[in-house]
Amino acid sequence: MPLGRTRRAARTVDYWPGFVDALSTMLLVIIFLLSVFMLAQFFLSRQVTGKDTALTKLNRQVDELTSLLALERAGKQTAQTSLASLTATLDAAQKDKVRLQGLIDSTNAQASGAGGAAAAASAALDQEKQVSARAASQIDILNQQIAALRRQLGAIEDALAASETKDKDSQARIADLGSRLNVALAQKVQELARYRSDFFGRLRQILGDRPGIRVVGDRFVFQSEVLFDSGQAAVNPAGHAELDQLASAVITLEREIPPEIGWVLRVDGHTDQKPIKSAQFPSNWELSSARAIAVVEYLAGKGVDPHRLVAAGFGEFQPLDGTTGDEAMRRNRRIELKLTER
Structure with a gap:
């Protein structure tokens, strides 16, 4: 009987070290997975933060360009109003020039046909010549004003051309920024859609x-x-x-x-x-x-x-x-x- 008990005791195997090794390995695997998950969350958070900063910067640039575009349009409107006023003034000056030139021509014609008239006709002719001289002086002044108006019109047209070019550039920049902003917003929507899908999936598991x-x-x-x-x-x-x-x-x-x-x-x-x-x-x-x-x-x-x-x-x-x-x-x-x- 003692010999039989000794043999049964010898056949008993101690499984405890194997269980300890398995549990240790499982614990290391879990720790490793948790470490990978935390690193992934860290990098994802940094990426989302960078996207949000870029989105804020794009919004600020769009606001600045919109303000500049409004100022350019206001300046363009003022320049167009000034151009219309100067054009009307130029037309009036040209009409006065034509009228005065006609008066000079009429006076000269009268002077040519009155060569054999009496002293009264000579006095009238002198008076007409004085009127003609004054008209010619006014024509010179009008010519100078017309030249100045034309220079102003040229400067305004150049300014309008520059404003239109700048306006097109600003609109192109706004369109580009708007496109980039839409891309950023689409990324935000996609992120929210991913969380929405995860949330509903979790609710399905919970509520069944x-x-x-x-x-x-x-x-x-x-x-x-x-x-x-x-x-x-x-x-x-x-x-x-x-x-x-x-x-x-x-x-x-x-x-x-x-x-x-x-x-x-x-x-x-x-x-x-x-x-x-x-x-x-x-x-x-x-x-x-x-x-x-x-x-x-x-x-x-x-x-x-x-x-x-x-x-x-x-x-x-x-x-x-x-x-x-x-x-x-x-x-x-x-x-x-x-x-x-x-």
Whole structure:
């Protein structure tokens, strides 16, 4: 008997060191994965911050170019007004020149035909010559004014040409900056869309395929009876459990999305087309708005940042099903959640 016990004891294998080695290896793998994840988050945060800085710079440049373009257009308008005024003055001066030249020609003709007249005619001729001399002096003055006006017109035309060239350059720069700004905004929208997809995926895992909860497009939809009793706007006890899980998912999302991305969780209340009229809710507008506000207040009470929440009531005016059956009315009574830009 002692010999049999000794042999059984010798055949016993100590597995504990193997378990320790396996657990140590698993722990090292987990630590390595966590380190890689944290490094990826760090570099992603730096990249998003750089994009936001570039976006701010582009916005500032667009504002400056818009102001410069407004000033250039105002200067162009003033120059065009001055050009019109000078053109009118030039036309009037040219008409005076033609009139005075005609007067001189008439005087000279009269002087040529009065060579044999008497002393009275000679005096009249002298007077006409004085008038002609004054007219000629005025013509010289008008010629000088016309020359000065033409120089001013040339300078204004040059200034307008330069202004138009600068205006085209500014518009080209604004178009380029606008294109770059659109690219930056598109990148922001893509980032938000990625977080939206992750958020809805997480909600699907948390809430599962429960009756009355589904995804419609880019929205997560709760049927009203999941959260509220009929005709009421206070979240019922069954709805507390659903909203608790939703609040937990939103709080996790707040930690993951970089703070420079502007986003909100919009809560939309909808009713069916059956009218309601009570002292508390005179219409479906009030009921849908009150339900949306109740969800927002509940989420805020569970720790969700109120700055990330928006409540809206649509009454019966945004139905999913336009028919009048009971099933259509049930589908139209709903609370929709949408992760969108602020």
